[in-house]
Amino acid sequence: xxxxxxxxxxxxxxxxxxxxxxxxxxxxxxxxxxxxxxxxxxxxxxxxxxxxxxxxxxxxxxxxxxxxxxxxxxxxxxxxxxxxxxxxxxxxxxxxxxxxxxxxxxxxxxxxxxxxxxxxxxxxxxxxxxxxxxxxxxxxxxxxxxxxxxxxxxxxxxxxxxxxxxxxxxxxxxxxxxxxxxxxxxxxxxxxxxxxxxxxxxxxxxxxxxxxxxxxxxxxxxxxxxxxxxxxxxxxxxxxxxxxxxxxxxxxxxxxxxxxxxxxxxxxxxxxxxxxxxxxxxxxxxxxxxxxxxxxxxxxxxxxxxxxxxxxxxxxxxxxxxxxxxxxxxxxxxxxxxxxxxxxxxxxxxxxxxxxxxxxxxxxxxxxxxxxxxxxxxxxxxxxxxxxxxxxxxxxxxxxxxxxxxxxxxxxxxxxxxxxxxxxxxxxxxxxxxxxxxxxxxxxxxxxxxxxxxxxxxxxxxxxxxxxxxxxxxxxxxxxxxxxxxxxxxxxxxxxxxxxxxxxxxxxxxxxxxxxxxxxxxxxxxxxxxxxxxxxxxxxxxxxxxxx
Amino acid sequence: xxxxxxxxxxxxxxxxxxxxxxxxxxxxxxxxxxxxxxxxxxxxxxxxxxxxxxxxxxxxxxxxxxxxxxxxxxxxxxxxxxxxxxxxxxxxxxxxxxxxxxxxxxxxxxxxxxxxxxxxxxxxxxxxxxxxxxxxxxxxxxxxxxxxxxxxxxxxxxxxxxxxxxxxxxxxxxxxxxxxxxxxxxxxxxxxxxxxxxxxxxxxxxxxxxxxxxxxxxxxxxxxxxxxxxxxxxxxxxxxxxxxxxxxxxxxxxxxxxxxxxxxxxxxxxxxxxxxxxxxxxxxxxxxxxxxxxxxxxxxxxxxxxxxxxxxxxxxxxxxxxxxxxxxxxxxxxxxxx
Ligand SMILES: Cc1cc2nc3c(=O)[nH]c(=O)nc-3n(C[C@H](O)[C@H](O)[C@H](O)COP(=O)(O)OP(=O)(O)OC[C@H]3O[C@@H](n4cnc5c(N)ncnc54)[C@H](O)[C@@H]3O)c2cc1C
Ligand SMILES: Cc1ncc(C[n+]2csc(CCOP(=O)(O)OP(=O)(O)O)c2C)c(N)n1
Ligand code: SF4
Ligand code: SF4
Ligand SMILES: [Mg+2]
Numbered sequence: 001x002x003x004x005x006x007x008x009x010x011x012x013x014x015x016x017x018x019x020x021x022x023x024x025x026x027x028x029x030x031x032x033x034x035x036x037x038x039x040x041x042x043x044x045x046x047x048x049x050x051x052x053x054x055x056x057x058x059x060x061x062x063x064x065x066x067x068x069x070x071x072x073x074x075x076x077x078x079x080x081x082x083x084x085x086x087x088x089x090x091x092x093x094x095x096x097x098x099x100x101x102x103x104x105x106x107x108x109x110x111x112x113x114x115x116x117x118x119x120x121x122x123x124x125x126x127x128x129x130x131x132x133x134x135x136x137x138x139x140x141x142x143x144x145x146x147x148x149x150x151x152x153x154x155x156x157x158x159x160x161x162x163x164x165x166x167x168x169x170x171x172x173x174x175x176x177x178x179x180x181x182x183x184x185x186x187x188x189x190x191x192x193x194x195x196x197x198x199x200x201x202x203x204x205x206x207x208x209x210x211x212x213x214x215x216x217x218x219x220x221x222x223x224x225x226x227x228x229x230x231x232x233x234x235x236x237x238x239x240x241x242x243x244x245x246x247x248x249x250x251x252x253x254x255x256x257x258x259x260x261x262x263x264x265x266x267x268x269x270x271x272x273x274x275x276x277x278x279x280x281x282x283x284x285x286x287x288x289x290x291x292x293x294x295x296x297x298x299x300x301x302x303x304x305x306x307x308x309x310x311x312x313x314x315x316x317x318x319x320x321x322x323x324x325x326x327x328x329x330x331x332x333x334x335x336x337x338x339x340x341x342x343x344x345x346x347x348x349x350x351x352x353x354x355x356x357x358x359x360x361x362x363x364x365x366x367x368x369x370x371x372x373x374x375x376x377x378x379x380x381x382x383x384x385x386x387x388x389x390x391x392x393x394x395x396x397x398x399x400x401x402x403x404x405x406x407x408x409x410x411x412x413x414x415x416x417x418x419x420x421x422x423x424x425x426x427x428x429x430x431x432x433x434x435x436x437x438x439x440x441x442x443x444x445x446x447x448x449x450x451x452x453x454x455x456x457x458x459x460x461x462x463x464x465x466x467x468x469x470x471x472x473x474x475x476x477x478x479x480x481x482x483x484x485x486x487x488x489x490x491x492x493x494x495x496x497x498x499x500x501x502x503x504x505x506x507x508x509x510x511x512x513x514x515x516x517x518x519x520x521x522x523x524x525x526x527x528x529x530x531x532x533x534x535x536x537x538x539x540x541x542x543x544x545x546x547x548x
Numbered sequence: 549x550x551x552x553x554x555x556x557x558x559x560x561x562x563x564x565x566x567x568x569x570x571x572x573x574x575x576x577x578x579x580x581x582x583x584x585x586x587x588x589x590x591x592x593x594x595x596x597x598x599x600x601x602x603x604x605x606x607x608x609x610x611x612x613x614x615x616x617x618x619x620x621x622x623x624x625x626x627x628x629x630x631x632x633x634x635x636x637x638x639x640x641x642x643x644x645x646x647x648x649x650x651x652x653x654x655x656x657x658x659x660x661x662x663x664x665x666x667x668x669x670x671x672x673x674x675x676x677x678x679x680x681x682x683x684x685x686x687x688x689x690x691x692x693x694x695x696x697x698x699x700x701x702x703x704x705x706x707x708x709x710x711x712x713x714x715x716x717x718x719x720x721x722x723x724x725x726x727x728x729x730x731x732x733x734x735x736x737x738x739x740x741x742x743x744x745x746x747x748x749x750x751x752x753x754x755x756x757x758x759x760x761x762x763x764x765x766x767x768x769x770x771x772x773x774x775x776x777x778x779x780x781x782x783x784x785x786x787x788x789x790x791x792x793x794x795x796x797x798x799x800x801x802x803x804x805x806x807x808x809x810x811x812x813x814x815x816x817x818x819x820x821x822x823x824x825x826x827x828x829x830x831x832x833x834x835x836x837x838x839x840x841x842x843x844x845x846x847x848x849x850x851x852x853x854x855x856x857x858x859x860x861x862x863x864x865x866x867x868x869x870x871x872x873x874x875x876x877x878x879x880x881x882x883x884x885x886x
Contacts, residue, residue, distance in 0.1 A: 017600030017641070017648035025605065057569065057579060093686060225810070448817060451571035487569045487579065496569070496578065503575030503588035504813055506611040508599045512591050514576060525599035527605035529802075530810030537570060543810075 022507060026528030028543040030501075032523055035440035035493025035539055039101060042089035044142075044410040045072040049086055049101055050452040056104060056486035061111040062324025068108055069119065072412050073143040073186055074136070076178045079106020079475070081169055082409050083296060091492050094442045097455040100485045109480035113181050122149030125427045130155065130211035132199045134369075135163020136408045137399025138217035139186050140415025141422075146189040148423045153209060154191065157198035159248075161187075163219055164400075165408065167244040167264070170273050171470040176440075201371045202395065213394050213422045215376075215413070216382060220362040220400040226261075230318035230325075232356075234269060239266045239359035246273055256354030259283045261316055263293035267359035268300060271308040275467050276325055282308040283351070285340055286330060287315050299398055302473065307461040313342065314349075349404050364401050379403070385433045387421040388414065396422055444539030450499070453488045456481045495519075495540040501532035519526075567673045572777045573738035585777050587622045588614075594621040594650060596628075601648035602640040606809025608799030608816060609637055609714045613685065616712050616797065617651065623697075624681045627852075631665040633686030633695055635656035636721040636801075637714060655862040658695035661686050662702040665709040673708070681787060682708065688715040689731035693754050703763035711784075713756060713794070715803035724804040728754045731824070732875070733868045736804070741859040747805045750871055757828075760794040764833035767793040773823055774817035778839055783827065798825045806855025818850040823876030826883040837882045847876050 037050040048067055055064035068075050082102055090098035109119075127150045131138045134156035142152045158530050160166055161183050161394045166172060186446045187193060196425075206214050223238040236252060239262070245253070254274040259269045263286030274282045284303065285294050293300060304310055305414035314326040328347045335341040363380045381404075382397040384390055390397050398414035400406050422432035459475035466473055477485065495518055502512045502519055509526035510519050533541040570577050575587030587593050596617035603610040620628050629652045632638045638655045641648040646710060656664045665684035672680050676726065684702075686695055691713040708757055718724040718736050726736040733748040735741045739748040760768045766789040771779040779797065786793040800815040807815055819825035820839075824847060827839035851857040860868045878885055 012645035015646045017598060017602075019645045019646060020600040020602065022600060046724045231654070307840075400656070449570045449573045451569065451573065453569075472688040489569070491569075498570055498574035498575070499576030499585070499589040499837060503586060504611065504773075506603060506607050506614070506812075507601070508597075508614065509596050514591070522599065529812070530808075531606050531812055534810040535813050 002147065021524045022527050023509075023522075023524045025472055025521075025546060026526060027334075027546050028524070028530060029546050030526065030528070030530065030532050030543055032495065032518065032521075033540060034437055034495075036437040036442050037492040037494065037514060038089040038091055039086040039099075039492075040131035041439055043071075043080070043086045043438070044405065044407065044413040044414055046416060047071045050489060050491055052103070052108065053099070053104065053486045053489040054491060054494070054496060056108060057483065057489065058240060058485060059528065061108060062115070062117060064108050065112045065117055068105065069112070069248055071416060072205065072409075073140060074121065074182045074412065075105050076109030077136075077165060077174060077182050078409060079103065079109045080178070080414070080472075081175050082406055085409075088260050088350070091440070091442045092447065092450075092515065093448050093486060093492055095450060095490075096452070100455055100458070103456070103458050103477050104482050104485050107477050109178075109182075109481075110476060113134070113178065118148070118185060118470045119143065119189050121146040124151075125426070127151065127212045128153070128210060129213045129215060129422060129426075130206055130209055131217055131219035132202070132205075133163060133214045133219060133394035133399070133401075134158075134193050134195075135184075135217055135219050135399060135409035136216070137167055137219070137401075137412065137415045137418075138163070138413040139183060140190075141215050141217065141398060141419045142191040142415075143186045144191065144416050144419030145422065148419065148428065150423070152191045154193045154194050155197045155199050155205065156193055159196055160197065161193050167247050168240065168269070170243065170246065170269050170276075172272070172466065172473050173269075173274070175472050177298075193285070199368065202368065203372060204374070212315045212426055214396070215418055215422065216368075216390070216395065216397040217411075218364065218397045218400055218401045220364050220365050220381075220406065222359045222363050222365040224363060226316075226360065228316060228319045228357060230320035232319035233321040235354060235355050236319070237357045239270045239357050240356055242270055244274065246277070248369045252277050254279050254355060255359070257352060258283070258317075258355050258357065259353040260284045260357045260359055262286065262359030262393075263288045263295055263312075264359060264361070265295045265299055266362075268303045270357050270359050271303050272306055275306050275308055276470055278362040283505050284308055284310045285314050285316060285326065286310060286312050289342075292341070303373065305376055306466050307463070315344070316356070317348060317466075321355065322354065324353050324356070340438070361401075378448070387424075388418040389421060389425070394425065396494070410458055437493070440539045445490065445492060446537050446539075447490070449500070449537040453484070455488065456485050492537045493539050495536075496538060498537055500535050500537060501541060502532055504535050506531070557769070559805065565742045573775075574674070576778055578626060580726055586780050587618050587772050588776055588780075588813055588873050591800065596621055596649065596651045597641060598632075598648050600854065602643065602647070603636065604673050604801075604809065606802045606812040607640075608801060608812045609687070609716055610640070611812070612714050612779075612797045612799040613637055613712075613777060613820070615773065615779055616771075616783050616795070619682065619780040619784070620681070620683060620787055623784045626669045626691070626840050627680040628652070629668055629680060630654070630685060631656070631668060633638040633661035633684075633690030634721075635687035635690050636716075637673075637685065637687065639721055641823060657838040658690055660698050661690060661695055662709070662711060665711070666698075666707040670709045681710070683710045683712060684757075685712040685714065687727075688713060688717060688724075688756075689719040689727040691715075692728045692754050693849045694705070700759075700763070703760060703765050706765060708790050708792070710786050710793045710795065713796045714799045715796055716799050718801070718804050719802045720801050721881055729751075729756070732859050733872060735806075735859070736847045736856070745868070746859045746865070747868075750868075757794070757796045757830075759884050760796075761830045761833050761835075763792070765792040765794060766790070766832060768795075768830040770827050771817045771827070772798045772820050772827060774813045774820065778827065785829075799875070804856070806858075807853055811853055813848065818845060818853070820852045821845045822847045823880045823885060824850065824872070826879045826885055828883045835883070841880070844886070845870050845878060
């Protein structure tokens with residue numbers, strides 16, 4: 001040991017504070033977490049919305065498209081027809097207005113079409129799956145099954161694929177070139193779609209094709225019908241048939257004074273179609289009051305803007321000649337104690353019509369199951385378990401035909417889920433959905449950091465121009481607006497590298513690993529103050545108790 | 549479009565910069581051009597005050613000092629000498645023989661830091677060194693009370709020193725006694741919450757930023773640790789002037805305020821948003837700009853997170869709450885904060 005000579009009163013060399021490991025003070029430890037954004041949680045197709053918005057923010061549209069289509073193969077379709085429950089759950093709604101997720105999805109879908117991005121099928125598994133029905137549920141399942149490498153054949157009764165996307169949803173909401181292009185992309189993965197081929201007996205079809213598994217996606221294609229009292233002298237039509245005939249450009253029957261009976265989205269579509277086909281006068285008769293119609297508010301508003309009249313709290317009592325008798329309904333005061341919500345008043349009024357269209361709901365056509373006794377139905381839909389398997393092993397069901405929310409996005413989500421279940425079943429396993437992370441609720445965020453950024457509005461065609469044809473009503477976002485809208489996303493629960501934690505730690509106890517790499521804690525020095533957690537704008541840090 | 553220079557932008561206009569999401573409100577932002585991110589967002593920041601210091605959990609002063617000095621280091625190409633008054637910042641960084649400072653740093657006494665810094669500046673001048681710059685720093689006690697004479701002299705001579713005061717509203721290092729910067733009504737060890745006017749008295753104390761302005765020195769600014777872009781911009785701007793400059797940084801103190809360590813930034817933000825902590829700049833004695841309140845909040849939201857104000861929110865004590873509201877109101881008018 002060498003003796004050092006130091007000036008008077010100085011006995012030690014200058015040391016660094018690094019020797020002092022302040023991490024030992026800590027009773028709580030910060031950790032980086034990925035929380036589940038409410039949008040992702042709510043999306044029935046299970047999209048990683050926050051993830052693809054984040055790529056779109058950086059103008060990596062192909063990356064965004066690829067991430068989006070990992071879950072949902074139809075962004076250009078869904079960016080138009082989806083009822084976007086994600087936006088209802090979006091945390092930005094608690095700050096100003098939800099992120100326009102659906103309009104950005106449409107923009108991303110458009111980029112996919114413009115650039116002709118395509119999907120890759122998985123490596124051939126040697127297994128064959130039969131799907132009945134080429135609606136959104138069947139097409140989505142086919143897409144996911146192809147990615148797993150299984151051979152897929154879809155039998156479709158109609159002359160073209162798409163199900164209700166084509167024969168239900170009118171052109172002015174979903175232009176057919178978009179629909180065709182996105183369906184073609186799935187076919188292009190090697191999915192065989194056999195058109196004009198109605199399956200009558202599931203077991204026979206399965207054996208004939210030598211299929212390993214079957215998925216039933218026949219939808220709810222049978223309209224509920226009614227017969228009215230009286231001697232009607234005018235046609236009483238079925239909404240689905242009307243929409244289908246319009247699609248097939250068959251002779252128009254919506255002539256003169258048209259009465260549409262029903263308060264759902266199909267009723268709105270029929271009314272709006274009638275206006276476009278030149279009907280003289282269109283009235284929608286809804287049993288419910290305006291706040292309780294099953295149609296979405298925006299669809300009712302657009303319907304009224306285009307000149308149809310919506311008459312609430314009426315039911316059709318009888319049709320005599322051209323005269324329709326309506327009963328005036330009211331909301332029952334006793335409806336909480338078991339009575340029907342809407343009840344008749346015993347008062348009547350009349351109106352004149354030349355045609356009535358019934359749009360009062362659809363159901364699964366049970367005829368297909370007459371020979372398949374092992375497949376049980378329940379409440380007029382196919383009974384399935386938690387992994388979408390019917391009561392007959394190896395036969396699965398998805399979409400409107402199974403218990404569902406009856407929307408396109410839930411059909412697509414069903415398609416994905418059933419494809420995963422079939423994939424597991426083909427390998428002799430049982431599908432186990434991945435556990436979900438904790439939800440990034442608004443109270444876990446620090447909203448102060450987000451810039452004020454009002455929501456962009458998509459352009460809408462003028463009502464006058466809408467009435468005269470089937471041109472698309474809602475327009476695309478401009479690229480600048482799409483980027484802006486994506487950047488309104490708060491990245492709930494997922495680090496977006498704002499550097500806040502790295503900047504605000506009073507102990508310099510966070511290491512920045514470089515763009516795209518995130519950060520790590522230096523637990524030797526972190527005192528556990530929790531500031532990084534409080535100030536993380538998006539709630540991607542959690543404090544957990546130390547084991548002391 | 550990302551090319552907009554945020555440093556020259558009026559602070560209140562910053563959210564019009566077109567990179568949404570968090571714009572310039574967070575420390576960095578991956579969507580921002582690198583040149584517009586804060587010094588603290590970079591991995592090259594000097595960490596003038598580094599890990600291993602003994603400040604309490606969530607110390608606002610430890611944070612404010614690193615923010616200010618790192619910004620000054622970048623502005624001067626790492627040519628900074630700092631002198632420090634006695635106080636928490638000195639004690640928690642340099643327990644013999646350790647130091648948490650990675651810059652030339654000297655401590656002398658509680659009351660003389662301005663004089664020490666003036667001396668260093670004079671020495672540099674006589675050596676012909678025009679690039680090394682001097683910073684003096686201290687707590688509110690060391691600045692507004694015991695060190696005030698030396699500081700006023702430094703202003704008077706217009707010595708080439710940037711003086712930074714870290715205002716935590718009391719003598720925290722010695723156990724939370726009242727200073728002339730302790731806010732009215734606040735409980736300290738020497739202003740107990742008893743009697744008709746519990747806590748520190750109203751209509752007493754000094755506000756050093758306006759006293760500094762009265763000296764008509766080249767640059768005076770106030771800052772808050774919650775708004776880093778604003779704070780760094782002010783430090784960098786201060787370094788563009790020669791002569792005496794003064795920056796007063798509001799730094800929450802979990803110990804003295806009776807607040808949660810995790811709320812340090814939150815409280816500094818709320819102090820500004822309720823109007824009790826005005827952020828402004830002045831040149832040669834004239835107010836030149838103020839940082840606008842983004843989302844105004846009631847003062848009680850701010851007070852209720854601090855135990856030192858617990859008595860103010862008692863039902864029988866509305867006269868104190870009203871008087872504090874009046875202070876916020878008067879700041880808002882005086883410094884044009886809305
Ligand atoms: C008018 C209307 C408008 C709508 N608008 C919207 C909207 O804007 N947004 C939204 O989210 N949802 C909307 N929906 C609901 C949505 O269309 C459905 O929930 C969705 O299409 C269900 O998909 P699916 O694949 O289960 O069934 P479907 O789309 O009904 O497809 C079933 C397919 O199976 C075929 N098929 C049936 N039986 C057989 C058989 N035995 N053999 C072979 N093929 C068979 C059919 O031809 C059809 O192609 C609307 C529905 C209607 C009726
Ligand atoms: C001449 C003299 N008187 C008293 C003290 C004791 N003392 C050390 S620090 C301090 C208070 C410091 O308060 P402030 O300047 O506000 O800094 P803070 O600790 O609050 O950051 C006191 C009174 C001293 N060191 N020297
Ligand atoms: S702000 Fe973004 S991540 Fe959060 S819910 Fe809305 S879209 Fe999803
Ligand atoms: S801010 Fe720093 S010291 Fe505080 S908990 Fe986070 S890493 Fe630890
Ligand atoms: Mg102090």
